[in-house]
Amino acid sequence: MKKNKYQKIFVAFVVILLGVIGLTVLYVHHMHYEVEPHISYKQDTSTLVDGDHAEVSVVYMTKEISPEALLRIYEVLQVEPEGRVAVKLSTGEAGKPNNLNPDLVKDLIQSVDGTIVECNTAYSGSKRADTAMHRQVAEDHGFTDIADVDIMDENGFIKIPVEDGDHLRENWVGQNLANYDYVLVLSHFKGHPMGGFGGALKNISIGIASREGKVRIHSGGLLSRPPIDLASIMTNQDVFTESMAEAAKSVSDYEDGGRRIVYINIMNHMSIDCDCVSSPAEVDMHDIGIFASTDPVALDQACVDQVFEAEDGAALQGRILEKNGIHILTHAEKIGLGNRAYTLVNIDQ
Numbered sequence: 001m002k003k004n005k006y007q008k009i010f011v012a013f014v015v016i017l018l019g020v021i022g023l024t025v026l027y028v029h030h031m032h033y034e035v036e037p038h039i040s041y042k043q044d045t046s047t048l049v050d051g052d053h054a055e056v057s058v059v060y061m062t063k064e065i066s067p068e069a070l071l072r073i074y075e076v077l078q079v080e081p082e083g084r085v086a087v088k089l090s091t092g093e094a095g096k097p098n099n100l101n102p103d104l105v106k107d108l109i110q111s112v113d114g115t116i117v118e119c120n121t122a123y124s125g126s127k128r129a130d131t132a133m134h135r136q137v138a139e140d141h142g143f144t145d146i147a148d149v150d151i152m153d154e155n156g157f158i159k160i161p162v163e164d165g166d167h168l169r170e171n172w173v174g175q176n177l178a179n180y181d182y183v184l185v186l187s188h189f190k191g192h193p194m195g196g197f198g199g200a201l202k203n204i205s206i207g208i209a210s211r212e213g214k215v216r217i218h219s220g221g222l223l224s225r226p227p228i229d230l231a232s233i234m235t236n237q238d239v240f241t242e243s244m245a246e247a248a249k250s251v252s253d254y255e256d257g258g259r260r261i262v263y264i265n266i267m268n269h270m271s272i273d274c275d276c277v278s279s280p281a282e283v284d285m286h287d288i289g290i291f292a293s294t295d296p297v298a299l300d301q302a303c304v305d306q307v308f309e310a311e312d313g314a315a316l317q318g319r320i321l322e323k324n325g326i327h328i329l330t331h332a333e334k335i336g337l338g339n340r341a342y343t344l345v346n347i348d349q
Contacts, residue, residue, distance in 0.1 A: 031236055031237070032236075033236060033237045033238045033324050033327075034324075035321055035322075035324050036324060036326040036327055036330060037321075037326070038304065038305075038308045038317070038320070038321070038326060040305045040308070040309075041298075041301050041305065041340040041341045041342060042302065042305055042342060042343070042344055043056055043341055043342065043343050055339045055341065056339060056341045056342060056343055057293060057294075057295035057297075057298035057338060057339045057341070057342045057343075058293065058295075058298075058342065058343055058345060059291055059292070059293045059295075059298050059299055059302040059342045059343070059344050059345070060073055060076050060077070060291065060292045060293065060344075060345050060346075060347055061073075061289050061290065061291045061292075061302070061344060061345070061346055061347070062289055062290050062346070062347050062348050063288070063289040063346075063348055064289070064290070064348065065104070065266065065268050065287055065289060065290055066104070067103070067104055067105075067106065067107040067108070068107075069290055070104065070105065070107070070108045070264070070266075070290060071107055071108055071111065072347060073264065073290050073291075073292045073347060074108055074111075074184075074262075074264065074292065076292070076347055077262055077292055077293075077294065079262050079294070081112055081181070081182035081184070081260075082181060082182065083180070083181025083182060084115065084179060084180045084181050084182070085112045085113060085114040085115070085180065085181070085182045085183070085184055086114065086115055086117040086150070086177070086180035086182070086183045086184070087105075087109050087112070087114035087115065087116050087117065087147070087183075087184045087185075087186060088117050088118075088183055088184070088185045088186065088203055088204065088207055088208060089105065089116060089118075089185075089186040089187070089188075089203075090118070090187075090188060090203070090207065090275045090276070091116070091118055091128075091134075091137060091138040091141050091143045091149070092137070092141050092275045092276075093121075093126060093127065093128060093137070093275065093276050093277060093278045094127035094128070094133075094137045094140070094278055095278025095279055096278070096279060096280075097274075097275040097276070097277060097278060097280055098188070098190065098269040098270075098271065098273075098275060098280055098283060099141060099188060099275040100186065100188045100266060100275075102141070102142040102143050102145065102146045103142075104266070105146070105186055106146040106147075108184075108186075109146060109147050109184075109186075110146065110147065112184060114147060114184060115147060115148045115149070115150050115180070116138070116143055116146075116147045116148065116149045116150070117149075117150045117151075117152050117174070117176070117177075117180070117183075117208075118134065118138070118149065118150070118151055118152065118207070119151065119152050119153045119173070119174040119207065119208060119209060119210055119211070119213075119214075120134055120151060120153055120154075120210070120211045121134075121211070121214070121276065122211045122212075122214040122215055122218075122226040122227050122228045123227055123228050123229075123276070124227045124228075124229055126276070127278075129211065129226070129227075131151045131154045134151050135149060135151065150176055150179075151174070152173070152174025152175065152176035152177055152208070152210075153173075153174035153175065153176075153210035153211060153213075154174075154176070155175060155176075156175045156210070157172040157173060157174060157175050157210035157212060157213055158172075158173060158174075158175045158177065158178060159171070159172055159173075160173055160250050160251070160253075160254045161250060161253075162246050162247070162249070162250040163249070163250070163253060164335065165243075165246040165250075165335070166242055166246070167220040167221050167239055167242055167243045167246060168216065168217070168220070168221045168243055168246045168247060168250070169221065170250075171205075171209065171213060171216075171217075171246075171247045171250040171251070172209060172210050172212050172213030172216060172224070173208050173209055173210060173213055173251065173254075174208060174209075174210050175210075177208060177251075177254070181260065182255075182260045182261070183204075183251075183255055183260065183261040183262075184261075184262055184264070185200055185203050185204055185261065185262065185263045185264065185296070186264050186266070187199050187200050187202075187203040187263070187264070187265045187266070188265075188266055188268075188269070188275055189265040189266065189267045189270065189291075189300075189303045190269070190270045190271060190273065190274060190275065190316075191270070191271060191272035191273055191274065191281075191315075191316045191319040191320070192273070192274040192276075192319075192323070192325070193272075193273060193274065193277065193319075193323075194218075194232065194240070194323065195240075195241060195244065195323060195325055195328065196241075196319055196320040196321070196322065196323030196324065196325020196326075196328075197300075197303075197304065197307075197316070197319070197320050197325045198274045198275075199265050199296075199299065199300040199303055199304075200263040200265055200296035200299050200300050201244060201245065201248045201296055201297070201300050201328055201329075201332060201337075202244060202248075202328075204247075204248045204251045204252070204261070204296065205217060205243075205244040205245070205247035205248040205251070206244060206247075208247075208251050209247060211226045212224045212225070212226065213247070214226070214228060215227070215228050215231050216243075217240070217243045217244055217247050218231035218232055218235060218240055218243075219231035219234070219235050219243075220235050220236075220239040220240065220242075220243050221243065222235075237323065237324050237327075238324065238327055241324065241325070241327045241328040241331065242327070242328070242331045244328055245328050245331040245332040245335060245337065246331075246335060248296065248332065248337060249332065249335055249336070249337040252296070252337060258294070262292075262293075262294055263292065263293055263294070263295075263296045263299050264290065264291070264292040265290070265291045265292070265299055265300070265303050266290050266291075267287065267288035267289055267290070267291065267303055267306060268287040268288070269283050269287070270283060270284075270285040270287075270288075270307075270316060271283050271284055271285070271315070271316070272315050272316055272318075272319040281315075284312065284315050284316075285307075285310060285312050285313055285315075285316060286310070286312055288306050288310070291303055291306075293342070295338040295339060295342070296332075296337065296338055297329060297332045297333055297337055297338030297339060297340060298338055298339050298340065298341070298342035299342075300328075300329060301329050301340045301342060302342055302344060304320065304325075304326070304329070307320065
C-alpha cells in the first residue's frame with residue numbers, strides 16, 4: 001500500500017512538473033519577438049529620386065536648445081492653431097527625473113496661450129496615479145508657474161475609435177481632450193524601460209490615454225484595470241508597441257486626421273530611462289538639439305537615427321534594440337500614421 005501511495009505521489013509530481021514545463025515553453029514562445037535592426041531613413045535631397053519612397057516627410061532641426069530656438073523651430077512649421085490649445089508634455093515623476101525644464105518651454109507655451117495637459121499614470125509606485133498628487137508634482141516641478149495644468153482623466157475617459165487596428169478597436173483617452181481644438185506635443189526624447197525610447201508616439205499614445213486606457217495599450221486591449229503590472233508580464237513586446245502605434249494614430253485621426261496636432265522633440269538630458277522614472281540612470285549622452293515635424297513617425301525616426309549616429313549613444317542604442325523599440329516605427333508607418341523616410345532641414349544654416 002505504501003509503495004502504491006508513493007507511486008501516485010511521484011506520478012502527480014511528474015504531471016505537475018510537465019505541466020509547468022509546458023506552460024513555461026508556451027509563455028516563452030508567446031513572449032518571443034524578433035529584434036528589428038536599426039536602419040537610417042534620412043534621405044539625401046541631392047540624390048533623392050522619384051520612387052525611392054512612396055512619401056518623404058520633412059523634419060526640421062536646430063542644434064541650439066533654448067527658449068528662442070524652440071520658438072523659431074515652431075514658427076518654421078507654419079501652423080496657426082485656433083481655439084483652445086493643449087500642450088502635451090510630461091511633468092515628470094516625483095523625485096529627480098530628467099523632464100523638460102519649465103523655463104525652456106515657457107515662452108512657447110505662453111505664445112500659443114496653451115494649457116499643459118497630462119493624464120494620470122498606471123504603474124505601481126507612481127505619485128502621479130492620483131490627480132491631487134499629480135497636480136502637486138507638476139507644481140513641485142515648476143509647471144503650474146508657467147501655465148494652467150489639466151489632468152485630462154480627472155473625471156474619466158472618452159472612447160475614440162481605432163481604425164483597422166490589429167489589437168485595439170478603441171482608445172480610452174482623458175475625457176478633457178474633447179475640450180481642446182489643437183494639440184502641441186512637446187516631447188523630451190529619451191530612453192524608456194518598456195518601449196525602448198520615448199518620443200512623440202509614446203507621448204500621444206500612453207501620454208494621452210487615461211489610466212484604464214494605458215492598461216489597455218500595455219495589454220493589447222485585453223485588460224483595463226490599473227496598474228499595468230499584470231499586462232506587462234503577459235503581453236508580447238511587439239503587441240505592446242503595435243498597440244502604442246495604433247493608439248497614437250487614433251489620437252491623430254481624432255485631431256482632424258492630423259491637421260490639428262503638431263510635434264516637437266527635444267533631445268537633451270538623455271539616458272536609457274524615461275521621465276516616469278523618479279531616479280533615472282545618469283545622463284550619458286551629449287545634448288543634440290530640437291527637432292520638429294507635422295509627422296510624428298518621421299520625427300521619432302529622425303531622433304532614433306541621431307541616437308545611432310552618436311558616438312556616446314551606445315547605452316541608449318542598446319535599450320532601444322533590447323526592447324525592440326524600432327517596431328513602433330514600423331507599425332506606425334504600416335497603419336498610415338506617417339512616414340519613416342524623411343529629409344532633415346537644419347534651420348541653423
